[in-house]
Amino acid sequence: MTSLRILVPIKRVIDYAIKPRVNATKTAVMTSGVKMSMNPFDELSIEESVRLRERNGDAVQDILAFSAGPAKAADTLRTAMAMGADRALLVELDEKRPEEIDLEPLAVAKLLREVVRQEGCNMVICGKQSIDDDSGQTGQMLAGLLGWGQATQAAKVEVQGSEVVVTKEVDGGEEVVRVKLPAVVTTDLRLNEPWGFPISCQRRYATLPNIMKAKKKPMEKKTLADFNVEFRKRLETVEVVEPPPRQGGGKVDSVDGLISRLKELGAI
Amino acid sequence: MCICVALARASVLQPFRQSARSAVSSRLFLLSPRPLSTLAILEHREGRISAQSFPVVTAASKFGGPITVLLAGSGSKEVSTQAAKLNGVEKVIYASNNAYDKGLPENFAPLLVENIKKGNFTHVVGAHSAFGKNILPRASALLDVQQISDCIEIKDENTFVRPIYAGNAIATVRSTDTIKIVTIRGTAFSPAEETSSSATVEEAPVDPDAECTTAWVSENLTRSERPDLGTAPKVVSGGRGLKDKENFDRLMPPLADALGAAIGASRAAVDAGFADNSLQIGQTGKVVAPQLYLAAGISGAIQHLAGMKDSKVIAAINKDPDAPIFQVADVGLVADLFQAIPELTEKLNTGNK
Numbered sequence: 001m002t003s004l005r006i007l008v009p010i011k012r013v014i015d016y017a018i019k020p021r022v023n024a025t026k027t028a029v030m031t032s033g034v035k036m037s038m039n040p041f042d043e044l045s046i047e048e049s050v051r052l053r054e055r056n057g058d059a060v061q062d063i064l065a066f067s068a069g070p071a072k073a074a075d076t077l078r079t080a081m082a083m084g085a086d087r088a089l090l091v092e093l094d095e096k097r098p099e100e101i102d103l104e105p106l107a108v109a110k111l112l113r114e115v116v117r118q119e120g121c122n123m124v125i126c127g128k129q130s131i132d133d134d135s136g137q138t139g140q141m142l143a144g145l146l147g148w149g150q151a152t153q154a155a156k157v158e159v160q161g162s163e164v165v166v167t168k169e170v171d172g173g174e175e176v177v178r179v180k181l182p183a184v185v186t187t188d189l190r191l192n193e194p195w196g197f198p199i200s201c202q203r204r205y206a207t208l209p210n211i212m213k214a215k216k217k218p219m220e221k222k223t224l225a226d227f228n229v230e231f232r233k234r235l236e237t238v239e240v241v242e243p244p245p246r247q248g249g250g251k252v253d254s255v256d257g258l259i260s261r262l263k264e265l266g267a268i
Numbered sequence: 269m270c271i272c273v274a275l276a277r278a279s280v281l282q283p284f285r286q287s288a289r290s291a292v293s294s295r296l297f298l299l300s301p302r303p304l305s306t307l308a309i310l311e312h313r314e315g316r317i318s319a320q321s322f323p324v325v326t327a328a329s330k331f332g333g334p335i336t337v338l339l340a341g342s343g344s345k346e347v348s349t350q351a352a353k354l355n356g357v358e359k360v361i362y363a364s365n366n367a368y369d370k371g372l373p374e375n376f377a378p379l380l381v382e383n384i385k386k387g388n389f390t391h392v393v394g395a396h397s398a399f400g401k402n403i404l405p406r407a408s409a410l411l412d413v414q415q416i417s418d419c420i421e422i423k424d425e426n427t428f429v430r431p432i433y434a435g436n437a438i439a440t441v442r443s444t445d446t447i448k449i450v451t452i453r454g455t456a457f458s459p460a461e462e463t464s465s466s467a468t469v470e471e472a473p474v475d476p477d478a479e480c481t482t483a484w485v486s487e488n489l490t491r492s493e494r495p496d497l498g499t500a501p502k503v504v505s506g507g508r509g510l511k512d513k514e515n516f517d518r519l520m521p522p523l524a525d526a527l528g529a530a531i532g533a534s535r536a537a538v539d540a541g542f543a544d545n546s547l548q549i550g551q552t553g554k555v556v557a558p559q560l561y562l563a564a565g566i567s568g569a570i571q572h573l574a575g576m577k578d579s580k581v582i583a584a585i586n587k588d589p590d591a592p593i594f595q596v597a598d599v600g601l602v603a604d605l606f607q608a609i610p611e612l613t614e615k616l617n618t619g620n621k
Contacts (some may be wrong), residue, residue, distance in 0.1 A: 014433070029432070105405070105414065105415070106408070109409055131433070131434060136405070137405035137408070138405075140373065140404075140406045143373070144373075144410050168398075169546070172496075172546050173487065173490045173546050174488050174489075174545075176484075176485040176486045177483065178483045178484075179482045180481040188552075234414035235416070235441040235442065235444070236442045237439060237440070238427065238440040240432070240437050240439045242436070242438070243436070246582075248600065249597065251594065251600040252601050254601070254603075255603070255612050255615060265599070267502075
């Protein structure tokens with residue numbers, strides 16, 4: 001079996017349970033003072049890398065967690081290491097420079113291509129989308145830039161020799177593809193349960209020994225200047241607004257009431 | 269030390285360089301505007317254009333330039349005649365090569381890239397479907413373009429509206445790329461209709477037939493006589509409140525049939541194994557906007573609302589009067605769904621007779 005050097009890109013985002021608010025100037029969503037967490041799809045990526053190691057043993061040589069973000073993204077990378085990543089690389093962004101705020105997927109993909117080359121990775125496992133920007137592009141862009149095969153929205157990942165067999169979520173069901181390594185895989189929700197199952201019985205990464213161990217694992221820090229990549233923004237944000245609020249229409253007290261109200265509304 | 273200084277200077281100069289560059293490019297644009305022309309990527313299956321592709325043609329028409337449609341794979345030549353009748357389409361190009369049958373991005377993206385370059389298209393539109401999400405970002409990277417995903421409105425040739433943060437914010441963005449690559453949310457644009465006129469049909473000018481390192485193995489699609497979830501005019505959706513798969517399978521299909529609706533599910537219901545993942549509605553599943561959305565036993569988490577809050581009429585049945593779903597529902601019934609759903613199903617069936 002091909003030995004694997006896995007890169008897991010991670011994004012620090014507003015926690016999925018928080019309702020985001022648009023700022024007063026309508027230029028962005030407010031992030032200061034808001035609870036931030038690892039993008040949920042990225043948790044799946046880390047967990048899957050760790051499970052690949054558990055299933056395939058020594059074949060997984062290295063699990064590198066990567067993030068490009070503010071200094072605090074270091075916390076997110078520590079979590080990734082507590083979950084089982086071997087080491088971490090943080091590209092610390094300068095939030096005072098407009099071109100470094102919210103890197104666009106194309107820029108992130110270009111950055112990741114350099115990381116893959118420098119670190120000699122042959123597999124990238126990343127989330128299918130980040131829950132802030134919801135673009136769902138980075139993995140596919142990276143695969144294109146590297147000329148690697150890709151398997152998106154993975155529900156099952158199996159390494160067989162020099163190939164990876166992936167069951168993908170597609171519209172209307174699932175599809176199985178066989179991708180030659182090196183490859184990019186993007187994770188979908190059904191892939192695994194980083195939170196343990198049932199939820200109460202096991203939390204792989206939250207155990208104290210794991211957190212202590214993660215503190216000793218190496219984390220390298222770099223800046224964008226360490227990479228020869230063009231980070232010009234291609235999209236200008238004109239405005240960010242909250243969607244028009246929907247007003248609840250009140251309650252009825254019986255099935256008959258429900259049917260007659262739906263008829264009034266022309267829905268049935 | 270020298271490197272540091274050079275870097276610092278580069279970064280200081282960068283904004284000026286950028287503004288200079290954009291001034292030059294906008295002036296060039298005024299002098300010799302590149303004629304607008306749009307390529308619409310359509311999907312087809314079993315000899316028919318897929319439902320999610322019809323809104324793509326409508327979105328493409330928003331740019332105002334001529335629309336070319338691209339179809340690929342075996343049978344694409346035959347499907348071209350259907351595409352040629354769609355309102356606003358000027359030309360259909362097809363790549364009748366069975367290498368494209370399974371929509372594998374490793375060879376499909378190069379096909380797109382070469383035809384976009386050859387056709388000198390300024391705009392490229394595809395659906396934000398599993399196919400579009402898989403292939404278009406790869407093509408965008410190969411063309412060095414920042415794609416705009418899941419667009420819900422096209423304001424002008426450069427300006428796009430798209431939901432972010434699970435639909436909790438709506439961003440308007442202006443693209444500075446020379447080619448605009450956009451995936452659209454199907455429910456935000458009306459499906460293009462067939463007209464009596466017919467566009468020209470030609471073989472695609474380029475077929476790079478790139479080597480594909482990925483092999484398609486198999487697929488397992490949920491077959492259903494019910495309307496397609498993504499485009500159904502009515503959707504009934506079940507959540508954790510149904511308690512188990514037996515209840516889901518016992519209560520939801522008869523209700524869906526009584527309404528002529530598609531069946532959906534919340535993420536909680538999918539995670540608990542009540543329903544197949546392809547039925548999941550929400551930020552991480554499908555986005556629907558039917559005439560009627562009936563949520564049964566769904567609390568209404570942010571993640572779920574992202575997938576259905578643009579529905580015309582939302583109805584909710586939930587035994588918890590404080591469930592957040594009632595804040596968005598046009599009509600809510602606080603009741604035990606194990607009694608309410610069978611009663612509703614029966615009364616709808618009686619009423620339909």
